[in-house]
Structure formats: C-alpha cells, structure tokens
Amino acid sequence: MTSVDPADLLIVGGGPAGVDAALAGAALGLQTVLVEAAELGGTCLNRGCIPTKVLLGATDAADELAAQSRLKLAEGRIIFSLAALQTRKDRLVSGSRTALAATLAKAGVRVDAGRVTRISPGSARVDTPKGPHSVPYRFCILATGSRPAVYPSMAPDGRAVLDSTALLGLTQVPESLIIVGAGAIGLEFADIFHRLGAKIVLLDGAERIAPAEDPDVSKVLTQTLTRKGCVVRAGVRVKKLATVDGHAVLTLDTGEDIHAEKALVAVGRFPNSDIPGLADLGVRFLGDGPSRAWIDVNDHLLAAPNIYAVGDVNGRTLLAHAASHQACYAVRHAAGKTAAPYEPGAIPGCIYGNPETLRVGRLSRELAAHGLEPEVSEVQLAANPMAQAHAATAGFVRVTWLDGRVAGVTAVGRGVAAMGTLATLLVNQGFTRDDAEHLIFPHPGLDESLRAALLAGRKKG
Amino acid sequence: MTSVDPADLLIVGGGPAGVDAALAGAALGLQTVLVEAAELGGTCLNRGCIPTKVLLGATDAADELAAQSRLKLAEGRIIFSLAALQTRKDRLVSGSRTALAATLAKAGVRVDAGRVTRISPGSARVDTPKGPHSVPYRFCILATGSRPAVYPSMAPDGRAVLDSTALLGLTQVPESLIIVGAGAIGLEFADIFHRLGAKIVLLDGAERIAPAEDPDVSKVLTQTLTRKGCVVRAGVRVKKLATVDGHAVLTLDTGEDIHAEKALVAVGRFPNSDIPGLADLGVRFLGDGPSRAWIDVNDHLLAAPNIYAVGDVNGRTLLAHAASHQACYAVRHAAGKTAAPYEPGAIPGCIYGNPETLRVGRLSRELAAHGLEPEVSEVQLAANPMAQAHAATAGFVRVTWLDGRVAGVTAVGRGVAAMGTLATLLVNQGFTRDDAEHLIFPHPGLDESLRAALLAGRKKG
Structure with a gap:
C-alpha cells in the first residue's frame, strides 16, 4: 500500500x-x-x-x-x-x-x-x-x-416504503402519503407533499408531534396541519409497515390498517x-x-x-x-489557537415549512427541572401585521427569562425561523428588557412579535 | 372655553x-x-x-x-x-x-x-x-x-391622478398605472399593482430609482422590475400630470406624453x-x-x-x-429619567415587496466623504439556498467596516428586510469578524448571506 x-x-x-x-x-x-x-x-x-x-x-x-x-x-x-x-x-x-x-x-x-x-x-x-x-x-x-434510522418492522424497501432519500427522487406526486415520524424531517415532507397535492397521514409514537419542542408548539402545528387537511395522529404504535400489492400498508398495534400509495419512514438517525x-x-x-x-x-x-x-x-x-x-x-x-473547553453558546433549532418552529436556549420547563425559577413572557402572532398580511396568524413567540435576562426563545408560526440568529444573539448576550427597549426593530416586521414578547409582562415559567 | x-x-x-x-x-x-x-x-x-x-x-x-x-x-x-x-x-x-x-x-x-x-x-x-x-x-x-407632498403640476385630483391614500381605496385594478416617484412608497405600490395585473410605468426625477439607497441597490431594483415587465424610467422631468378624458396623462419636459388609466403621485412628504x-x-x-x-x-x-x-x-x-x-x-x-442627548444608534430602513431593500448604519461612500477609510465585504445572493429555492437570486448583502468593526449593512433581494434587526444590532455593537464567526446562524437561512458577507474578504470601500 x-x-x-x-x-x-x-x-x-x-x-x-x-x-x-x-x-x-x-x-x-x-x-x-x-x-x-x-x-x-x-x-x-x-x-x-x-x-x-x-x-x-x-x-x-x-x-x-x-x-x-x-x-x-x-x-x-x-x-x-x-x-x-x-x-x-x-x-x-x-x-x-x-x-x-x-x-x-x-x-x-x-x-x-x-x-x-x-x-x-x-x-x-x-x-x-x-x-x-x-x-x-x-x-x-x-x-x-x-x-x-432503520427498524425491521418498517424497513424502507424502495417500492412503496421509502426513506427520505428515495422520497427526494420521486417524479410523480403520490395520491396519498403516510409519514411515520413527526420530527423535523417528517413535518417538512408533510408540508411539501401536501402542497403538491398528496393526502397526508402523519403519525408519531410520541404523545404529540414535534416532541422535542414546547407542547404549545406541538399544539399549533397539529391545529395548522389539521386545518390544511392533513391527518395527524400522535401516540400510535406501528406494528408493521410494508409494501403490499405495490401500495404501502401500515398496521398499528391496535390492528388498524392504514393504506397509502407511498410511505415515508423518518424515525430518527x-x-x-x-x-x-x-x-x-x-x-x-x-x-x-x-x-x-x-x-x-x-x-x-x-x-x-x-x-x-x-x-x-x-x-x-x-x-x-x-x-x-x-x-x-x-x-x-x-492548531493550538484555543485551550478552552468547547462552549458553543446558544444553538438555534428550526423546523421549516408553514408554520415554522424556532427554539434557542432553554425552555422554561428545562430550567424549572433544574430547580431554577424562570419567568416567561409571550405574545400571539395574531396581532402582527406581517402574520395578518399572509393570513397566517396562528402561532406565538415566547421568551424564557432567568434573573432578568433572556435565557431562551421559542416560537411557532409562518416565517419565525428567520428570527433565529437574532434570538441566538439575545440568548448569548443575556439581553435585558432595557436592552430590548433601546434596540430599534424595523416596522412592520414579523420580529416585532419577538420585541413585543420581550417587552410583555412576565409570569412564573 | x-x-x-x-x-x-x-x-x-x-x-x-x-x-x-x-x-x-x-x-x-x-x-x-x-x-x-x-x-x-x-x-x-x-x-x-x-x-x-x-x-x-x-x-x-x-x-x-x-x-x-x-x-x-x-x-x-x-x-x-x-x-x-x-x-x-x-x-x-x-x-x-x-x-x-x-x-x-x-x-x-x-x-x-x-x-x-x-x-x-x-x-x-x-x-x-x-x-x-x-x-x-x-x-x-x-x-x-x-x-x-403636493406640487401644482401634478396635484392629485381624485379622478385619475391619485395620492397613495386614494390608491389604497381602489376596488378595481387599473389596466395601467403611472407611478411618479420611485422611493419606498412608489416602489411598493409598483409591486402590489404589478402583482394584481396592472401595467406599470415607474418614473423618477433622480438619476436612478430608490435614490437614497446604494447605487448598486438601485441597479438590482431596476433590473428586477424590468424583468417582471414594469417600465422603469429614471432621470425624467414631469412637466404636467392631469386627468384628461378620465385617464391620466403625463407630459415630460421633452414633450413626450405617457397615458395610463390611473396615476399615483408619490413624490415625498x-x-x-x-x-x-x-x-x-x-x-x-x-x-x-x-x-x-x-x-x-x-x-x-x-x-x-x-x-x-x-x-x-x-x-x-x-x-x-x-x-x-x-x-x-x-x-x-x-420625566427626568435621562439627561443624555438623544442617540438612537443605528436605524434600519427597508423597502418592501420583491426584492426588498435594507440599509442600516453607514454606506461606505458616506464614510469616505468624511475622510474615513472604510472597507467593504459582500456576497451575492445567488449562492444562498433560500434565494435559490424561491427562484429569487438577484441581490447582494454588503457590509461596511470601519477600524475592523461593522459600521453598516446594505442589502437588496427577496426577504432581506427580515435581517434588519440583526443588522442593527451588529452595527450598534460594532461587531468584529471574530464575533461573527462565533455566532451560530441557523442553516439554511437567508441571513447566512449576511454571515458570508461578514466573513468574506474585504476591499477598500
């Protein structure tokens, strides 16, 4: 060699x-x-x-x-x-x-x-x-x-049961699509194929979709998807998912069968x-x-x-x-340029589509679980003119505070991911209400809802 | 009394x-x-x-x-x-x-x-x-x-020659619309009525549209509007604009007449x-x-x-x-809460529609005019995946630097206004390249083009 x-x-x-x-x-x-x-x-x-x-x-x-x-x-x-x-x-x-x-x-x-x-x-x-x-x-x-991730009970077979890579290669929109796994990948594909005209059934084993997010975020996602006409079912157990006669057949542990032209398996990595x-x-x-x-x-x-x-x-x-x-x-x-431990600061996480989600820093329940006493302040998007203009008023922006400083931002709604870097900076710098008050946000903008949440009254988180 | x-x-x-x-x-x-x-x-x-x-x-x-x-x-x-x-x-x-x-x-x-x-x-x-x-x-x-602003030679008359308030009351889309004044108001109405199906003729007396912006911003706006089918004419002098036989007739100082169903006068405040x-x-x-x-x-x-x-x-x-x-x-x-002079920090200014513009802090030519030696770094939007996804790749993000710190941000392109608050914060805090490198931007996002501009090589501004 x-x-x-x-x-x-x-x-x-x-x-x-x-x-x-x-x-x-x-x-x-x-x-x-x-x-x-x-x-x-x-x-x-x-x-x-x-x-x-x-x-x-x-x-x-x-x-x-x-x-x-x-x-x-x-x-x-x-x-x-x-x-x-x-x-x-x-x-x-x-x-x-x-x-x-x-x-x-x-x-x-x-x-x-x-x-x-x-x-x-x-x-x-x-x-x-x-x-x-x-x-x-x-x-x-x-x-x-x-x-x-692949599990034997629902292994993609390249026929009707697909992983995300195979789904990204389809050139014809399936009439119906089962999506197993309602994390970021499942949610984004649900929105894409819904827009393209497929009937969507979105399933997750957790008690709610987007289980890593705040429960209220999951609620808005569920309501919005349902209103669009997608079927959303959380807390279900998949016994088997396989191609039968060219179509996807999913069997729940209750014995119920769900049929669709294709199925996507998006159950982790x-x-x-x-x-x-x-x-x-x-x-x-x-x-x-x-x-x-x-x-x-x-x-x-x-x-x-x-x-x-x-x-x-x-x-x-x-x-x-x-x-x-x-x-x-x-x-x-x-290269010897730093000897300090790795500390990334806040890491924004987003799910795209409509609505989008944003999470950066800490959720109040995480802080409370550590014995801390966070506060939260929040506003609904319904009053924001940009949300109104796009007829997309479902959602909210919530700020978590610790000792008078921003410790986290959680949001759901059309376009909220675009606030991600700003929210990351606010968390990294531990912005105070005063800091927020002095910063000029362009008007009108969706991120004025973040401003309003920063300035809103706080309650125990 | x-x-x-x-x-x-x-x-x-x-x-x-x-x-x-x-x-x-x-x-x-x-x-x-x-x-x-x-x-x-x-x-x-x-x-x-x-x-x-x-x-x-x-x-x-x-x-x-x-x-x-x-x-x-x-x-x-x-x-x-x-x-x-x-x-x-x-x-x-x-x-x-x-x-x-x-x-x-x-x-x-x-x-x-x-x-x-x-x-x-x-x-x-x-x-x-x-x-x-x-x-x-x-x-x-x-x-x-x-x-x-109202000038006698082109005073809105509520018939075919309108101010922005009257235009906001129309319930039928005019077949054609002359817009005099290509600042924020004129540009936004051009986009709105173009989308609704009107033929647009956009005029400005300045040598370029959006004259308050960077000349390269004006160039992108002109190219984009023209490609959409709007007629854009800068550097023209209006001699008279009036309603004639129910239609708007605009006469330039060259004697040329331009006819349209309606005209908007948006020539300042x-x-x-x-x-x-x-x-x-x-x-x-x-x-x-x-x-x-x-x-x-x-x-x-x-x-x-x-x-x-x-x-x-x-x-x-x-x-x-x-x-x-x-x-x-x-x-x-x-109320006696402050005795300091008013210093607002950076004030973001945006024009909405597609493309949008963003300007905050100083343009390099403004700094150079004060005898300072700014640098600039920039990227085109063409490489940004969000711009690509929306098939809206015209535009750029430009950062102006002074003494190694961000002094201004200028951008044009679809959705750039949403970077406004972040850009304001960067200018207010005088961000350095190192600061930018350590901040995590969610991927993929349009504002990664701002990140790329912050990290790009600089040249004399």
Missing part, C-alpha cells in the same frame, strides 16, 4: 462539518486532507436540509394561495411539475457541490475520494477506486455524520461510527448497539488523543450549523 | 410616535392626554406601512408563482379580488385601531378626539366636535407626522407643522416655505422649553420605528 504525503489534519467525511473543518484548517496553514466516500456536502446538501428547502421554497406559492383563498381574497390553481422540481433541485445541489469542490481546491485542501477503512494512531487507510493508500496524520477529525480501528484507539461509544453507537467526546470534542469527533456522529446536536461550529472549534484546538 | 384636568404630558398626534409616547408616559405614572384629529394609528396604520404590507403579503402568491413559472416548475393563474382585499385590509386596520384605543384606555391615557388649534406656554386649545377646550400641560410632545402658536413659543423651522417647514429640534428633541417634536414632523427620519423611538426618549427625558 502506498503512503501519500502526510497531513497535519485528516478529516473523515465531507459534509458541512468536514468541509468547514477543511477550510478552517487550510486557512491556518495546515496541510489538510479531506476523505469523502460519496458526495461533498454530505446529507445536508445532498439529501437533507437543502433539497427540502428547495422544494419548500418552490412550492410556497401553493401555500400562500391556499391561505388567501380560505379568506376568499384570491382564487386560482397551481400545478407543479414534480419532475421539473426534482431536476431543478438536482441542478442546484450539483452546482453547490461543484462550488464546494472549487472552494476546497482553491484553499489548497486535498480531497481523497474514498473510504477510510482503518484508523490507527497517526495514520489511516483510505480505500479509493484506484486502490488503497495510507495517510499519515497529526490530527484527525471524524465528521462522518449519520443516516436514516443512526451515527456513521462504524470505522474499523476506533475501539483500539480507545474511542468509546454511547448508545445501545453498534448501529446506534454515537462517538463519545470530551469537553474538547476529543474522542481519543489527537482524534476529534464532530457533528452528528457524536450525537450532541444533529444540526448542520452545530456541526460546522464544532468542526471549526476542533481545528482551532488542534 | 372650558379647561379640563391638567396633563403632565400632552401629546399632539396619535400616530406611532404619539401612541408610544402616551403609553410610555402612562407607564411612568404621568397624567397623559393624547389629542388626535383623525384616526388613531396615524399614517402608518391607516394609510401607510400597514395597508401596503397587507396588500404585499396577500399578493405574495402571485409573485412566487411568477418566479417558479419562469423556471417552468409550475403553471397556474391567480385572480385576486381587489375589492375583497380592500375590505380585508380595512378590517385589519380598524381592528388594530380598536386594539390601540383599548390599550390606551387600559393604560389610563385620555384620548381627546379633536385638533390642537393653538399652543401656548403651559396650555393648548383643542377643538372638538363638542366645542373647544383648553388643556393645561407641563410637557408637550408634538407628533403630528407628515402628509403626501410635507410635515404637519402648521400649528398656530409655535412661532410665538420660539419654535424654529427648517425647509423652504410653510408647507415644507420641518420643526427644528435640539439634541434632546426639544423644539422649545418643555415642547418636544418627534417623528416625521422634525424631518430627521421619516420612519415609524424611528418616530416611536424618539417618542419614548422624549418621555424619559421629560
């Missing part, structure tokens, strides 16, 4: 974390090698955040028209070509991949198209189409991401941590079983000496922007 | 500034009287920001559909009922007025429906439908706002400063002629001892949020 030029920094995985780590490493003058087995951009660009946002953005007209039509302000009909949308989406994604490759090349990052098949101290084996080679390294960053050699390096895993083994990292995101694990694979926060942020920290730590 | 209970705080004008001053005064325990001759909410709520945003929001579907149709991703047709839209708009506006009245009443503010016909030291005469009365006061805040008694109080005016006499104020927004002038009428910044901010300062100053 040949040995190639040694790397100061070997990065395994070319998703958002891997790419940003590589660019950060190159910017610091490190010899940087990025190994990616499939496509640059990872899940986020190729099969996740970006393709779903393209489809949501492109179908926004249908949602806006439906809202105005309900008020009898407009009438009309929009027919989307899903085949054309998919072509457009694929073109945008491939354009972004090309741009990533060019950016990496310009920065001096070497990209090895291959798979790391063994990690040893100070060197890794990379299998490429041209054969294996060995890459000596000083520091290694594992950024291998995650993949859709498993880490891509099965890289031979990790255990010998002293890497430890969290979770139950090899397919759910998240890489354990310390306060410096180190999984073993000189080996960092960042992004989904460490299981901390399954969000692209969190992964990138961890990656850049790991590079700075490896 | 009867004399009523004395007021600690007399506020003249019930627009955004007047209402917010009244609420701030009542919150500080001041006996507060608000005098409004017409409708609570002023121009902003009744004839300005809010009605236009309602119409823009409600017609968004048409714009989104057009964008996707150009890419052949969708086809369809949307017919709006302008009569129904106007009814909806009127209902929302009147609901907000009712809510304002209730909020003021709950706060203990007395609202006098009448007109201040004389201001003297320590007392004002108010003419009401029930007759005149006199209101003794300790402090007075003039918040009388502004009105559409005049202050409502013609309140008898002001000159005797020592109030001074800026501007040329009584119809253009802006009230001069000092660093504490005082026009005379104990008399403040805030909002449009002082001519500083003709924006509702700036007016409210000034109003709240004036109340704090009157």
